[in-house]
Amino acid sequence: MSSSRTSQRFRKLRLALREHYRIINSNKLSQFGFWVIILFTLVAIFAPWIAPHDPWEMTYDSNGNFASLRPPSWEFPMGTTHLGYDLFSQLILATRTTLLIGVVSGFISIVIGANVGLIAGYYGGKIDEVLMRITDILYGMPFLPFIIVLIALFGRQLEFIILAIVLIIWRTSARVIRAQAMSIKQRQYIQMAKARGASDLRIIYRHILPNVLPLLLLYAAFNIAWSIITEASASFLGFGDGETVSWGGMLYELWLSGKTRVAWWWFASPSVCIILLVTSLVFVSRAYEEVANPRLRKR
Amino acid sequence: MTEINKDPLLSVRNLGVVYETSQGPVHAVTDVSFDVQENEVFGIAGESGCGKSTLIKALLRLLPDNGVATADRCDYRGSALMKMEGEAFRKEILWQEISMVPQSAMASFNPVYRVGDQVVESIQTHRKASRAEALERASELFDVVGLEPGLLKSYPHEFSGGMRQRAMIAMALSLDPGLIIMDEPTTGLDVLVQERILRRIREIRAELKSSIILITHDIAVIAEMSDRIAIMYGGEIMEQASTIELFENPHHPYTLGLKNAFPSITTMGTELISIPGSPPTLIGPVQSCPFAPRCPFDDAACHAANPAATEIAAGHVVRCVNYENSAQFRSLAKEKSTWLS
Amino acid sequence: MVVLELDRLSCHFELTPGFVDRVIKRKPPSYIKAVERLSIAIGEKEILGIAGESGCGKSTTCSMVSGLLDPTEGDIRFRGKSILGLRGDAIKDYRRSVQMIFQDPYESLNPRFRTVDIVAEGPRALELWDANEIEQRSLAMLDAVGLPSGKYAERFPHELSGGERQRVGIASALVMEPEVIIADEPLSMLDVSIRAGILDLLREMQAERGFSSLYVSHDLSILGNVADRLLIMYLGQAMEIGPAEEVIRNPKHPYTRALIGAVPIPDPRSRRAIPNIRGDISKPIDPPPGCRFAPRCPYADASCSNTFIEMETGAGTLHQAACHRLAEIDNAGS
């Protein structure tokens, strides 16, 4: 019996994967986005093994000269900074930081957003009122002063940067998921679950949640993209974690060095990475949006 | 029936539909051929799961992703439905020419818009009409289906099951289509409302000369409404004839069984003879007559091959190897013992 | 003994008014009186059939009895105790005992659940048995309603035909082994032979476990077969009640007469008589205080629309009709 059940579970998993495969392959852009994301993920995982140098190692070229502000070449594929740091290595290690921050804060924010949205949407009434007022307050919160205060209070550490990003980002997903939960709550199959004796929590997490899942995945991707942008802008403004390299942080260093006009390569690579990853996430989430929102679907 | 030699409105030949599932292919419709003439009501009856809805979804190209339809011919007024551009089909045929009341009629409204707005929108996307004109038309149609026009302002969840179904019927009538396909249009309706709607539809049909495909498992409704009937079983049309002919001169054993099993308010209390056994699940290809396992008159030939459709009289088509013995079957079928052995 | 008792149960819905009507014209809100002072009692093992015009409040009554909708007025008692405002374990117990089969199989099955999971949901939610047994019973129940579990258990609702969906809904209620089954048009999409199979299953369960039932259907011939008593409703009011066969053979109320006269007969040469009622749309919005059928009744006079008749509808009561002019109609009829 139990073996049949594991095989059943396996089959369910396979079916689910096939569904995702179909969604991602539904158009060229999302296919492209998917592979870009995979590439960045691999780079992030194997970063220390790929990077030829330490990010803060002063490098010398093969002739033994100090390599300061070198444009891209065979030896330094993405050039070097004024202090002789290898930008290629920085970029690769920064991918790790950026992706980590993006995924962790994207994940936490969607978990919070989904729960707040589902609970507010399902219960309605006072609970909804309170939760929605809280999100309204967050909507009114300007990002920069908020993050400055947080960092002033707690210091420039990765955890607090993630916390700050999460606090800013979950509100949108909460709103959207609340709206969806409210409409699903009206459906008769929820009434049926209730009549069969399912408790409120069971209805929320077993009956409503799977039906908002496509939307949830969509917003998870959006949230990751937003976290990456937010992290980059925070770092660029100097509120990043000083201990680790990130794409925004690289741009901040460039700004500090005052070499913006000279070192185009220093500017180019992190910006391209940010744009590439964020648009890839958007492309993939668009494919999910068609599933989440049948009105967009072609008949 | 009107002149036979006129070109049919809809002509279908050898239509088949297969659904791909994890348990293997489901042959939901196999080798179906029929014609619908101008100004005719064509009834399709058959057991639950025999492929009625699949058949019309295939005609309207509304099959889900895992369903594939094939046909030698599928022509509406001479244009091949299956070969048309998707865009052209949606614009020119769907709703305009062929409209449909789906079996899921009760669930087919968008829950966030008022019912009236949805009817108006459907009129306005296909016709040049001001909002007031469209609204006028909508109230007219609500009257046809026996709903108070004041209810146009309600949301779908404020309607009862039968009211939603009636609103959907109103929507299908809204553009005066040439062919209206109704999939179980009367499941949620009481007999009085049903009688009224069927009467009004008959009047509209006489006026507009449109045709109707009526799908139902309610033999009484089909007997009352249709000019011709097709009886489906296991994805195939078993017998097809004009209504009177089918009721008075049935040939297929399944038709005989179906007639026996139908309760009527006039025969309440008398025992009904139902066909024992269960319908085929349609998984895997068909290699014998699908009804053979339940047929009281089956012989080796029935299990050896799937019989071809034979036209035994003008417009009367039967798919049974032993159709010549039908007179004998008819008398035997009235005995309960025939079906139990 | 009375199992379920509805005591002058009413349910009124305020119609959602348009913005202009509400704020600018300040019209008073309109009401749909979906159920009006309905009293019925269902005895042990009794099957009470309900028939009536589409939109007359049958589903609303079912929802109220299942505890999904709060009545505007009146009370519902299960074995003598009111079920209104039950909380926590009490409502769980009630849910275990009273199960509803929903009317629309296209709306009431969760699109993300496989058929086994739909059937197993109730027992899982209430932890009736251990996981293995729940699964076994659910699969067996699917087999019992004519959906061989090997072929249907793993399908999603969108891969089923209408009648197949309907049977999944039936299985999901029966698997709970309830004491009362509220069946809202459970067989409307099934053909006669499958219907017969399911009715046999119900009879078997009835003989084994003995449940009571509120059975809504438009099909009077089924009701004549399965129901002990039959209630006829029109626009939220009870019109007639009595032993099922008796009501069908000898209808008293003008509405019941029209209803039964309009049942189609499976013979292409017969045409049903045009029903003897006036007008042909029932108007549920803001109905008259008295008999709701009065505007369409061929026998009605002015007094009919003004006074409401309540019937004495306790368990086992005789055949009666809520009509002011019963005597005169009887005379005219004979």
Ligand SMILES: Nc1ncnc2c1ncn2[C@@H]1O[C@H](COP(=O)(O)OP(=O)(O)OP(=O)(O)O)[C@@H](O)[C@H]1O
């Ligand atoms: N998407 C699908 N995937 C797989 N099988 C399907 C799918 N849709 C329908 N089927 C199967 O195809 C068969 C025919 O279904 P269809 O909906 O055409 O039946 P039907 O004649 O309309 O029955 P009913 O009267 O119950 O509505 C059924 O056995 C059903 O299980």
Ligand SMILES: Nc1ncnc2c1ncn2[C@@H]1O[C@H](COP(=O)(O)OP(=O)(O)OP(=O)(O)O)[C@@H](O)[C@H]1O
């Ligand atoms: N949530 C709601 N808001 C407003 N009106 C409602 C609501 N639910 C039902 N109604 C109205 O109450 C009346 C009774 O509806 P109900 O669903 O009980 O009818 P029914 O007898 O089940 O009809 P059917 O046989 O068509 O299913 C209808 O007029 C309907 O419009």
Ligand SMILES: [Mg+2]
């Ligand atoms: Mg169908």
Ligand SMILES: [Mg+2]
């Ligand atoms: Mg109803």
